[in-house]
Amino acid sequence: MYADDDLLPISALQHLQYCERQCALIHIEDVWSENALTAQGRVLHNRVDSGGHETRGCVRTVYSLRLRSLRLGLTGQADVVEFHLGDNQVWTPYPVEFKRGKPKTDPCDRVQLCAQALCLEEMKGVHIPDGALFYGEIRHRCEVAFDAGLRTLTESLCLRLHERIARGITPAAIYDEGKCGRCSLAEICMPRASSGPSARKWLDAQLAEIEAQGAQL
Numbered sequence: 142m143y144a145d146d147d148l149l150p151i152s153a154l155q156h157l158q159y160c161e162r163q164c165a166l167i168h169i170e171d172v173w174s175e176n177a178l179t180a181q182g183r184v185l186h187n188r189v190d191s192g193g194h195e196t197r198g199c200v201r202t203v204y205s206l207r208l209r210s211l212r213l214g215l216t217g218q219a220d221v222v223e224f225h226l227g228d229n230q231v232w233t234p235y236p237v238e239f240k241r242g243k244p245k246t247d248p249c250d251r252v253q254l255c256a257q258a259l260c261l262e263e264m265k266g267v268h269i270p271d272g273a274l275f276y277g278e279i280r281h282r283c284e285v286a287f288d289a290g291l292r293t294l295t296e297s298l299c300l301r302l303h304e305r306i307a308r309g310i311t312p313a314a315i316y317d318e319g320k321c322g323r324c325s326l327a328e329i330c331m332p333r334a335s336s337g338p339s340a341r342k343w344l345d346a347q348l349a350e351i352e353a354q355g356a357q358l
Contacts, residue, residue: 142211142212143211143212143213143214143303144211145211147214147303148209148211148214148215148216149168149214149215149216149302149303149306150168150215150216150217151208151215151216151217151218151253151256151257151260152217152253153167153168153302153306154215154252154253154256154295154298154299154302155249155250155252155253156168157298157301157302157305158247158248158249158252158298159247159249159320160317160320160324161305161312162311162312162313162314162315162330162332163324163326163330164302164305165305165310165311165312166311166326166329166330167326168306169305169306169309169310169311170311172326172329173325173326199225199226200223200224200225200226201223201224201226201232202221202222202223202224203221203222203223203224204220204221205218205219205220206218206219206221206222208257208260208261208264209260209264210256210259210260210263210264211263212263213256213259213260213263213296213299214299214303215256215259215260215299217256217257217260219236219237219238219257219261220237220238220239221236221237221238221239222234222235222236222237222257222261223235223236223237231267233267233269234258234261234265234267234269235269235271235272235273236254236257236258236261236269236272236273237272237273237274237275237282238250238253238254238257238272238273238274238275239275239277240274240275240276240277241276241277241278242276242277242278243276243278243279244274244276244279244283248291248294250274251274251285251291252291252294252295252298254272254273254274254285255272255285255287255291255292255294255295256295256299257272258272258287259292259295259296269287270286270287271284271285271286271287272284272285272287273285314330314331314332315332316332316333317332
């Protein structure tokens with residue numbers, strides 16, 4: 142179990158799955174920069190981050206619900222959680238995360254949604270089988286099943302996230318045209334310039350060579 146002071150944001154899991162350097166820049170070095178893509182995402186979230194709740198029939202919808210898991214060491218906020226009333230008169234949470242763009246091939250978004258579900262399971266003491274991702278570009282929900290594989294991936298990322306943050310080390314950049322082209326931190330990260338040998342390693346090598354030459358004199 143983690144203490145309240147050790148909880149990390151759920152959103153960091155998505156950053157870690159997408160790019161470990163991006164995660165470190167945001168959550169270790171406290172660096173952030175917005176581009177057109179992140180601005181669109183922010184506007185989309187502002188529409189649902191109003192708080193409050195409403196009930197229609199057997200579905201109660203809660204907006205901007207605060208989440209946490211002491212077991213996984215996570216905290217955050219769900220865009221929307223629908224509580225569905227079943228035949229057994231139990232309200233089952235159904236998290237819905239809003240994303241700009243369209244569905245991705247990588248599991249970043251699914252991991253973030255699964256982490257929300259794991260937090261809700263701990264908070265409410267119920268099993269949550271699935272949730273949904275709503276993509277702004279296609280204006281459509283995509284259902285996500287919280288199967289064993291996705292749960293294992295999410296929990297392993299939680300452990301790696303805490304290890305990365307505790308070490309406080311930002312990994313070197315590795316240029317990936319697909320990912321780097323969409324990243325708002327590209328100009329700060331400078332992946333093309335950073336993909337070669339690091340300046341520190343070059344300087345250490347030069348100093349070692351000078352010391353070796355001096356020892357031979």
